[in-house]
Amino acid sequence: MPLTRIYRRFMNNNDRLLLMIIGAIVGVCSGIAAVLLNRSLSAMLEWLHHYRDYYWAFIIPAIGAALSSLFLEKIVKEGAGHGVPEVIYSVSRYGGLLRMRSGFSRLVSSCLTIGSGGSAGPEAPIVMSGSAIGSNIARMFNLNERQRITIVGCGAAGAISSIFNAPISGLVFTVEVILGEWTALNIVPIALASVAGTEISRILQGNQIVFGHGGFEIDPADIASSLGLALFAAAASILLTRSLRGMHHVSEKVKAPIWIKAAIGGCAVGIIGMFTPVALGEGYHYIQDMIRGDFSRGIIIAAVCVLTKVLATSFTLGWGGSGGIFAPCLVIGSLVGLTYHRALSLIWPSAAWVDEGYFALLGMAGLISGILQAPLTGIFLIVEITGGYNVILPLIVVSAVSSSICHYIEPASFYLKDLKEKGQLLRPGTDARVLSDLKVTELLETDCIAVHRNMLLRDFIDIVKRSRRNYFPVEDENTGHFVGMIHLDVIRPFIFNPEIYDAVVLEQIMDTDVDIVPPDADLPDVLQRMDAKRLFSMPVVADDKFIGMVSKATLLDQYRKELIVQTTTA
Amino acid sequence: METQLFHIFRNTPLGRETLLQSIYFCNTLGVSLQVYIPKFTKFLMYFENDVVQIDLDESYLSFPETAIAHATELIEAGGKKPKFLEPKAFTASTLPDIPTNFDFMCCPRSISDLSSKIGLGYIGPRVRRIVKSAVFPVLITSGAFKQWKSITVFFGGSANATNSLKLGFRIARLSNLPLYVFTQADGKNKDDIYAVVKEGCLESDFEKYVGGWSFFQGGQLEENLYDVPHDSLAVIGAFGHGLIKDFLFGSKMEIIQSILPNNMLIVGPNYSVRR
Incomplete structure (x- = not known):
């Protein structure tokens, strides 16, 4: 029997098994891509670290953003964008068809932007790459539209799982944000891809908890206080969403080549970073400091850092830099949590509040849940990247309240807002999609x-x-x-x-x-x-x-x- | 349902020739013309199992202030109503999605590279991708506008060639122009090839439309191509073989396009036949 006939018979009879196998392959590939990006970013940050103290260092993010923009526009000729909305758009309208070039283009461009100090995260680019890898592998296997969408989800899940060493987050993020539907057909291959992506990350980088902590002694009063934090986190989410979109609209009005605009944005970030270094880059080590309680600045500085990080992220992404909002959300969230803790301590100095790291964790969950309007992603991501379930109850409270408030004020999440406005968000089974x-x-x-x-x-x-x-x-x-x-x-x-x-x-x-x-x-x-x-x-x-x-x-x-x-x- | 040809307009003398060719094609077959005047140098075409990004060369954006007027003038002079396509969906703000539900598409030999590469023997990679993915045939025009007075189908007996033959019959029926068949048999005899026609239940159409069959059992294809009338629309199947066969034996379409200056209608492997 010819091989093609065996393959076709296998495909027809073992649809789910085939998806599981391809899903695992895609998970491995996107996991490797995530590790590559992570390593490249670390190398670039280390290389440029020596130049940060010079007075002209503010132009480093400008050069990085301009190169990133030139690479995207002139070399790979890919339209600008954050990545995740493009994946959702493709899943929603074209059965997850993505270009081959998207499999690597964002890796290089985001590395240039973030590595040079741009305030953005590598997660959205790696989601785009993983999804594009999945889409093209699905195309090679000649899968139908439904199957291809699942495999695109596998790519996204493998990438997120690998970069955060967080398999459940990868699964939940994909289903909650990218696909928008929980079905038996989707979940098993995506779960396998998450496991494959995580395992690749563990093999190549070691099994590290991204933001480990020693655990917290949580009282009911601490849980109650998290309600207030949820309000602040929601406010910060709205501020970030509006600032990003506003900055994007401002930059659109400027008549200049796209790389010049990116350089202007990068320059602004460089200048902000000279005064508040927390605004530069992905900022993960600052998060680690905040969770451990090593971030010694006072309440005013912490609050200013929130604003400068929002501004720097808006300049980076709104003016044409390449990257995602995950990492900035985590940094802003932990800063919001810290500021909130300091404010509580100031108002009730005699109260025995839990460590500030606890509020930093909750702030991160609040920001992620608020801006993505994806509470499960916020909860599981923070649980996994901090390596402990003892904060699960306040995490649920903060995530649920923050995402609800944000949904009330901004009915669409940051990723979906543009798509909804253009009527291009077509989730399966909805009236618009039919x-x-x-x-x-x-x-x-x-x-x-x-x-x-x-x-x-x-x-x-x-x-x-x-x-x-x-x-x-x-x-x-x-x-x-x-x-x-x-x-x-x-x-x-x-x-x-x-x-x-x-x-x-x-x-x-x-x-x-x-x-x-x-x-x-x-x-x-x-x-x-x-x-x-x-x-x-x-x-x-x-x-x-x-x-x-x-x-x-x-x-x-x-x-x-x-x-x-x-x-x-x- | 009306049949449509999709044309990407380039506001240059070369673009004018291509548009004239499209207008002639539409008038001859009674097809309506849908013209896209690009505002960006790139766009996406989402096919059933592939997405193709077309990176146009800069000449497609030249003189935007006169582009609509020039295109309208040519279309109206050709007796057709100008219809311009405005993309409704965008993958990114500078990346429009162009629909793919047309019946024909007109392409120059290359749409991504400089116009200096429009000579024979070169078909750009994007045009190849379109041919491979599209369910419609692609009209590749000659450098200068030339009317065609007959149709020549290249028929070697493959499945793709059978689709080309069916398309040839359709064009002959719509245009009332004579149809010729060209076969480079490579050792097969005429009966073997005709058996494929019978197998496809195409005998009656074959008898009705085919005005002559140039059948070459030997000789070089390059030499035999001289028999194709200079004013004939060549209908050719392409990319119907697997990768290995193409790699070992090469593609007939590539040889033909590198020698024949005629207008060509290329039928890809995903072409779905309309009667």
């Missing part, structure tokens, strides 16, 4: 009988007798162009008056002010127009020629079929 998968041309009813404008009413009534439809398109007999419609109701007054059968031509009674639909129109727009004008059906016209009707009845029929397809394969 409608986007249907085309006007699929709903065409072509059994309408076209009539001519000069036709006598008598002839028309003969046609009505033979037809089962209420609408009749009217065409010009010479050009065949669509000129109007006649509804059955219009001729009702004449039906019982045979004397005028030969006195009325259709041109006199047809409706010429008809709303038409082009065949390439978007179905949600068509539906909106039908609803606005209380229409039940509309004529579809292309090149002035009537080609059929589109009606709500056919739409409902097709909608049901499409919904069944989407939900049963899921």
